[in-house]
Amino acid sequence: MKKKTMSNTDYTLTGNTTSLSAWQFLREELKPKGRWLTPFNVISLPIMLAGLILIVIRFWKGIGSITNLTQEVPWGLWIGFDVVTGVAFAGGAYVITFMVYILNMKQYHSIVRVTVLNGFLAYVFYAGALLLDLGRPWNVINPIIGNSFGTSSVLFLVAWHFLLYMIAELIEFSPAVAEWLGARRARKILSGMTLGAVIFGITLSTLHQSGLGALFLMAKDKIHPLWYSEFIPIMFFVSSIFAGLSMVIFEGSVSHRVFSDQISEKKHIAHNKILHGLSKVCAVALFAYFTLNVLVFVHEKRWGLLNSPMGYWYLTEMIGFVLLPMVLFFVSYRKQNILLIRIASLVTMIGIIINRLNVTVIGFKWDAAQHYYPSWMEITVTLAVIFTEIWIFRWIITRMPVLRDSPAWAKEQS
Amino acid sequence: MSIDRRDFFKVLGVTGVTLATGKRLGAAPGMESRQEFYGMLYDSTRCAGCQGCEFACAEANGLPTPDLQDLPVAGIERKANETRRTVINAYSTSKGEMYLKRQCMHCNDPACAAACLTRAMYKTHDGSVIWRGDKCMGCRYCMVSCPFDVPKFEYFSANPKIEKCDMCYERIKEGKMPACAENCPTEAIIFGKRRELLAIARKRIHDNPGTYYDHIYGEHEAGGTGLLYLSAVPFEELGLKTTLQKSSYPALTKGFLYAVPSIFVLWPALLLGLQQATKDNNHNEEEDHE
Ligand code: SF4
Ligand code: SF4
Numbered sequence: 001m002k003k004k005t006m007s008n009t010d011y012t013l014t015g016n017t018t019s020l021s022a023w024q025f026l027r028e029e030l031k032p033k034g035r036w037l038t039p040f041n042v043i044s045l046p047i048m049l050a051g052l053i054l055i056v057i058r059f060w061k062g063i064g065s066i067t068n069l070t071q072e073v074p075w076g077l078w079i080g081f082d083v084v085t086g087v088a089f090a091g092g093a094y095v096i097t098f099m100v101y102i103l104n105m106k107q108y109h110s111i112v113r114v115t116v117l118n119g120f121l122a123y124v125f126y127a128g129a130l131l132l133d134l135g136r137p138w139n140v141i142n143p144i145i146g147n148s149f150g151t152s153s154v155l156f157l158v159a160w161h162f163l164l165y166m167i168a169e170l171i172e173f174s175p176a177v178a179e180w181l182g183a184r185r186a187r188k189i190l191s192g193m194t195l196g197a198v199i200f201g202i203t204l205s206t207l208h209q210s211g212l213g214a215l216f217l218m219a220k221d222k223i224h225p226l227w228y229s230e231f232i233p234i235m236f237f238v239s240s241i242f243a244g245l246s247m248v249i250f251e252g253s254v255s256h257r258v259f260s261d262q263i264s265e266k267k268h269i270a271h272n273k274i275l276h277g278l279s280k281v282c283a284v285a286l287f288a289y290f291t292l293n294v295l296v297f298v299h300e301k302r303w304g305l306l307n308s309p310m311g312y313w314y315l316t317e318m319i320g321f322v323l324l325p326m327v328l329f330f331v332s333y334r335k336q337n338i339l340l341i342r343i344a345s346l347v348t349m350i351g352i353i354i355n356r357l358n359v360t361v362i363g364f365k366w367d368a369a370q371h372y373y374p375s376w377m378e379i380t381v382t383l384a385v386i387f388t389e390i391w392i393f394r395w396i397i398t399r400m401p402v403l404r405d406s407p408a409w410a411k412e413q414s
Numbered sequence: 415m416s417i418d419r420r421d422f423f424k425v426l427g428v429t430g431v432t433l434a435t436g437k438r439l440g441a442a443p444g445m446e447s448r449q450e451f452y453g454m455l456y457d458s459t460r461c462a463g464c465q466g467c468e469f470a471c472a473e474a475n476g477l478p479t480p481d482l483q484d485l486p487v488a489g490i491e492r493k494a495n496e497t498r499r500t501v502i503n504a505y506s507t508s509k510g511e512m513y514l515k516r517q518c519m520h521c522n523d524p525a526c527a528a529a530c531l532t533r534a535m536y537k538t539h540d541g542s543v544i545w546r547g548d549k550c551m552g553c554r555y556c557m558v559s560c561p562f563d564v565p566k567f568e569y570f571s572a573n574p575k576i577e578k579c580d581m582c583y584e585r586i587k588e589g590k591m592p593a594c595a596e597n598c599p600t601e602a603i604i605f606g607k608r609r610e611l612l613a614i615a616r617k618r619i620h621d622n623p624g625t626y627y628d629h630i631y632g633e634h635e636a637g638g639t640g641l642l643y644l645s646a647v648p649f650e651e652l653g654l655k656t657t658l659q660k661s662s663y664p665a666l667t668k669g670f671l672y673a674v675p676s677i678f679v680l681w682p683a684l685l686l687g688l689q690q691a692t693k694d695n696n697h698n699e700e701e702d703h704e
Binding site: 059060061062063064065067069071073074076100101103104132133135136137138140142143148149150152153154155156157159179195198199200202203206210211214215216217218219220221222229233306342 | 432452493495496503525526527529530531532533534548549550551552555557558559563566568569570571572573574617636639655659660661665666667669670671674677678681685686688689692693696
């Protein structure tokens with residue numbers, strides 16, 4: 001209660017309580033808040049600027065001018081990391097909304113908003129990264145307006161689901177925007193749409209998380225057999241559960257430090273309990289994922305592949321980044337150790353990056369004479385995309401009731 | 415392991431499709447049974463490696479004239495790229511130096527077309543697989559999916575095209591042959607109905623048992639291709655992939671795609687049911703919900 005009043009959530013646009021006009025309000029909100037010369041700004045700004053320049057070059061001179069992509073390896077870091085890995089990390093939103101709205105586990109309610117916001121921004125920016133990778137982005141309209149539906153394409157499905165899911169997440173998040181703007185009626189209507197959006201969103205997520213894996217089903221002869229199986233879609237789906245939750249744990253730990261002024265005492269304490277709960281879910285999901293992997297491994301008789309560099313790499317992934325974090329999550333849950341949870345989530349996240357890159361980049365054409373490595377320019381653009389997302393995230397957090405409590409009137413409504 | 419995902423998906427799929435849309439998901443345009451595709455038969459034993467087809471192809475498709483110095487040499491794999499749709503390569507084989515022409519295979523059920531979300535890659539009723547620039551968004555998923563690595567992309571253009579052999583689609587429509595087939599002095603490339611070409615190929619193998627390796631590459635590879643190969647030596651000696659599956663590549667994603675409509679029907683119902691069932695469970699925990 002003490003901290004809440006520092007913010008602007010008690011302004012109302014409709015004007016009876018304060019005299020701010022809509023436009024004054026917006027101008028106020030667009031101004032940066034807080035100090036400018038933070039270490040984060042100092043690092044991120046130059047990279048974002050460099051990224052912008054590189055993007056201009058890319059649209060002017062072609063994709064090859066800043067990437068190392070080849071005729072044999074047409075998808076690199078931007079798809080493998082930005083899109084495929086990024087979307088896995090954004091999976092937290094559907095898992096948390098599932099727990100809160102479908103299983104009615106209300107104890108997780110306080111992290112719904114920030115998770116949904118995170119997921120939404122991830123989709124906006126990673127779908128944005130997809131546009132950077134399109135050679136003829138203006139034709140992206142074709143599969144959307146329907147003058148050319150490639151319904152037999154997995155990518156068609158995935159692209160549409162991205163689009164629809166962004167809308168679902170926007171609806172899920174919209175009450176926070178309404179609270180920020182003081183739009184009481186709108187908030188009421190939008191809150192009423194939450195459950196529908198959640199159900200739709202979970203359905204879409206199931207399909208496109210697995211769809212991202214299904215994208216590679218036709219590349220059967222190009223992906224290393226240790227990572228290729230007809231079960232890739234299921235693997236991608238199951239791993240998106242702990243990928244998303246690890247991101248939630250990681251993001252939550254960072255947010256609670258960086259935005260501590262936004263968070264009430266009560267929520268701080270509740271958060272630790274939330275982390276414990278999530279670590280249990282992660283451990284179980286990792287266990288399911290590991291079992292699946294073992295089953296596929298035995299089923300496809302892959303023993304002979306193990307004794308090779310790629311085989312050792314596979315073992316590293318399975319033991320170091322699936323089995324180990326699983327054990328860590330179990331232990332941290334039993335011992336109620338927050339630090340251990342954070343470490344486990346970090347290891348899991350690294351593991352997800354490795355896994356997604358193994359399927360999409362490292363294991364793709366692993367036997368080719370010439371290997372693909374991302375250029376420094378591809379990496380810079382990727383970092384620029386991530387930083388821009390964090391900037392927008394920060395902008396929203398410091399303005400809308402995401403981490404902090406909703407204004408009193410909103411609580412009365414629900 | 416007893417989970418058979420394919421069967422599971424199939425059942426789900428059939429129910430789901432009927433439930434949700436009443437319509438089957440886009441079966442690949444024209445399977446062979448329904449249509450008589452054109453194709454080409456390339457007989458490596460007749461090829462002189464003169465590169466006449468390369469020149470004819472470049473001219474017919476407005477591509478740069480091939481470099482006269484760039485001859486096929488055994489041991490060097492020349493590759494098609496965004497400036498050339500077909501290449502002739504030389505190989506030193508167990509039966510001496512042999513040539514092989516590379517180009518798009520014009521698969522019966524092409525992976526590239528199944529991959530394409532804008533239907534820019536498209537199998538025509540003639541059997542040629544063509545690329546349509548007004549639809550393509552340059553995602554390069556066709557390149558990822560093609561088992562023969564055929565589609566090429568203009569990486570250094572602000573308005574990049576996908577470059578690949580289209581079996582001279584326009585010329586076929588005018589009743590002409592593909593430029594390479596027309597200009598081959600030794601008739602190593604012949605053009606015709608795929609069924610007839612297969613018969614010719616079989617006859618050649620049958621009539622000259624000492625000359626040919628007993629296999630028609632493309633009859634079954636990747637579910638059958640429009641381009642058929644004959645050779646004197648096993649095809650791996652000529653750099654062709656012989657480990658490809660015999661069924662079509664798009665079939666690999668069918669299980670997944672069929673499952674989609676059923677998930678769309680089942681999931682929301684299931685979720686709503688769960689939501690109702692757990693509704694009153696947690697009142698003791700509602701600390702956050704004043
Ligand atoms: S060879 Fe490749 S590009 Fe040609 S039709 Fe088959 S899948 Fe398409
Ligand atoms: S690059 Fe063009 S032709 Fe190839 S799959 Fe994408 S949209 Fe289709």
